[in-house]
Amino acid sequence: MKLARTVSALALATLTGIAMPVAAVAQAQQATPSAENVTGDEIDAFVTAYESVLAIDAEYGAQMAQTTNEAELEGLQEAAQVRKTEAVEATPGIDVDRYVEILAIAQVDAELSARIVDRLER
Secondary structure: OHHHHHHHHHHHHOOOOOOOOHHHHHHHHHOOOOHHHOOHHHHHHHHHHHHHHHHHHHHHHHHHHOOOOHHHHHHHHHHHHHHHHHHHHHOOOOOHHHHHHHHHHHHHOHHHHHHHHHHHOO
C-alpha cells in the first residue's frame, strides 16, 4: 500500500495532463496556498477529472510512442490536449481553471496532495 501511495503521489506531482502555466505555479506558491482552500467536493471532482486525464494520457501515449512522424505526433498531442480539457470540463463540480489551481496547490501543499492521493486510492 505504501508503494501505491508513493506512486500515486509521484503521478500527482508530475501530472502534465493539462498544461499548467508557469505563472499559475508561481502564483500558487506566492499565495502560500493551503489545503483549507479546497473542499472535499472539489477534491472528489478533481480526482474524477484526474482519472479521466490519466486514461486519455494512456490512450494517446501508446499512440505517440508508435509514431516517428513529427507532424503526426503534434496532431496526437493537440488531440489529447483537447480531449483532456473536454474531460475536465465535463466533470461536474470543476472546470479547467479550478483543476489547474488545485493541481498547483497540491504541488506545494503536502496536506492537500495527501488528501488527493487518499481519494485516488479508494
